[in-house]
Amino acid sequence: MTQEGESQEEILEQTRPLVHPKSTTKIGNWNVRTLYQNGNVAQVAREMTRRDTDIMGISETHCTGQRKIQIAEGETIIYSGRDDNIHREGVAILMSKKASSALIDWTPVNERIILARFFSKHIKLTVVHIYAPTEDAEDQVKDEFYARLQEVLERRNRHDMLIITGDMNAKVGSDKELYKRIMGRHGLGVRNDNGERLCEMCDLKELVITGTLSPQNIGSDHLLVCTTVKLRLRKQYKEKRCERVKYDIEKLKDADTVRRFNIAVRNRFQVLDDEEFDREEDEVERKCRVIQKTYTETAEEILGRPRKKKKSWISGASWxxxxxxxxxxxxxxxxxxxxxxxxxxxxxxxxxxxxxxxxxxxxxxxxxxxxxxxxxxxxxxxxxxxxxxxxxxxNERPRSSTALLDKNGNLISSKAEVLSRWTEHFQEILNREEPQDPITENDEVELDDIYEEISVDMPSTEEVQRAIKKLRNGKSPGIDSITAELIKANTNFPITNIHELMEAIWREEQIPESWKKGLIIKLPKRET
Known part of the structure; x- marks a missing residue:
């Protein structure tokens, strides 16, 4: 069963929890004035780590466009800026490794509003970070901002815990006579127009202005402000999907490693072949699985996986x-x-x-x-x-935004909606209607010249050897994670065993089930 407001997909696709039960999550808010300078992102991330903060809302980033980036320090930042390439306004949410692993989805609304949703055990968490217009801004600008914010809050999941962070550019004052439900007794200054708008919005949405609940030592909005929130986040069980593994094939350049790899391949194949021989299964499936497991298990043991080397360009003297x-x-x-x-x-x-x-x-x-x-x-x-x-x-970073537009031009960001849209797209692109006048066997078509060039005999070992030799290094593997370098590291083993697999395919006239699966890689195009 699912809780109210919780879909089955969310239960099956739960992610790594941000905090353990009965522990706290630290959330910060900082107007940095700009991130569009060398080293500013790294400095903000370092300050976040120093203060042990999980989620930090950032205002006035001055970054353009929308993007999700994992920075060199290991944190993840999502930001939303202007679309006209003008470096003003801009909002972002910086997340620790724990917080980013609990991220469900995020929505870049505009240069003043960004939304992120996180998993929790009893109630999910929605964080909305905003950068409100200043007090001197025109009323039309303020009206448009609060109208858009109201729309975002209306569309969010109503069963989530809601936290709004950001630079409100408002003074709510100390008079709480009309807003006792939303204010404490530690408000500062005299309430201005922005403060009145903020109080009305919080009163309408039943939100509390936490900055008025305790005495404030400073009145500046350009300093890092942190708070702690108790959450009970639930562990997510990742969906079962085929994930490719990248092995450290650079080690195959060493002759001793190649020798150990070849010996291990032959030994493991004999063991696996004996284990799988008695199973009641088609010969094609059995041979294919044995070959795949031989290469992947041996590569995991002998080569291992490459270690990511991330070195910051900022020197110790600068820090x-x-x-x-x-x-x-x-x-x-x-x-x-x-x-x-x-x-x-x-x-x-x-x-x-x-x-x-x-x-x-x-x-x-x-x-x-x-x-x-x-x-x-x-x-x-x-x-x-x-x-x-x-x-x-x-410095060309990949565009990794998961948000899409549906057929009506509306922005969608939840995983279920995005997968449904991709399914719909590829069904339209890859499927074609049946031809009106298809060619049949009775039609007289001159294909004799073509047939003469195609060999219809059983594949020979020479053909397999030529095919392996033509494999190009440095290419991405399929779903089995077997690269050309792994196959070409041993000359005799793959020729013999792959040839036997081809003979079995030829005799039974069927291919392994894993060969019927493919990968579709989406490559976002730049807007022109």
């Missing part, structure tokens, strides 16, 4: 300067002397310039090193290495 800048900022916020505060402001500006110069030098050194490695790879030539370095140098 040290950034820490010193943070310490100066802390002293500036804590001091009550205007004279000392003025001196600290000057020190902060000087240290901030040092940080920016250091980051700029680090970036230049990093680019120069990649350019030198690219030139060396071109002279070698190692085209695969050259392509990888060029892609890194161009």
């Amino acid at each position: 040290k300067l950034a820490d010193e800048r943070g310490e100066i900022n802390k002293k500036k916020l804590c001091t009550h002397s205007e004279r000392v505060k003025g001196q600290l402001k000057v020190q902060y500006k000087v240290k901030d310039r040092e940080v920016k110069r250091s980051l700029k030098a680090d970036k230049k050194k990093w680019i120069d090193n990649i350019a030198s490695d690219s030139e060396e790879a071109e002279r070698s030539p190692h085209m695969e290495t050259l392509y990888s370095l060029t892609k890194t140098l161009c």
Whole structure:
């Protein structure tokens, strides 16, 4: 059974929990003024890790478009910005590894609103991060923003726990006579127009302004503010699907590794062939499964999987300067002397310039090193290495947004709706209507010349050998995860055993079930 408001797909596709039962989740909110500078994302991620924050809403990112990116530090960021390539406004949600694994779906609404939904045990969590117009903005801009926010809140799942973070650009004041349900007694200032709009919206949606529940030491919205929320998140059991495994085939360049791999392949094949021989199953299926398991299990044991090498281009000296800048900022916020505060402001500006110069030098050194490695790879030539370095140098990140548009142009982001839309799309693209005048056996068509060029005899070992030799290295494997390098590492074993498989296919006139499955890779196109 499912709880109210919870679909069967969500139960079957539960993801890794963000927190354990009876523990807390830490959520932050920060107006960073811009992420569109070298090193800013890394600095924000470092501060998030230092404060042990799981989810952080970020305002004024100044990034354009919509994208989901896993940064080098391991955190995941989703952001939504303007579509006209103007670097203003922009909102984002930065997630720790634990939080990103609990992410169900996310919706980039516009440059001021972004929504993310997370799994929990008893009630799911919806986080809406916003960047409201300033008090001086035109009434039309404010009306459009709050109308769009109301629409987003209406469309969310009503059974979720809702948390709205962001830069509200509002003063709600200390007078709570009309809004006792939504305010505490620690509001600041005098309520302005934005504050009135915020209170009306919270009153309508039965939300509480948590910033008024406890005394505030500062009134700035450009500092990181954190809170803790108790959640009971449920573990997700990942859907059963065929996942390809990438093996460390670079080790096959070593002669000793190749020798050990070949010995292990022959030994494992004999063991598996004896184990599978007595099973009541078609010969084709049995031979195919034995060959696949022989290669995959041996590759897992001998080669293993490649380790990802992620090295930040920011040097330790730059991080040290950034820490010193943070310490100066802390002293500036804590001091009550205007004279000392003025001196600290000057020190902060000087240290901030040092940080920016250091980051700029680090970036230049990093680019120069990649350019030198690219030139060396071109002279070698190692085209695969050259392509990888060029892609890194161009900083072209893959577009990984999972949101789609339905036939009516409406944005859809939930997994069930996205899968249904892809199914509908490929059914229309790949399926064709029957021809009106199909060719039959009785039609007189001159095909003798074509038939003469096609061999209809049983496949020979020479044909298998030629086919294996033509396999190109560096190509992506199929669903069985067997690459050309694994097959070509041993010359005699694959020729003999694959030839026997081909003979069985020829005799029984059927192919293995796994050969009937394929992978469809979607490649998003750039908008022109």
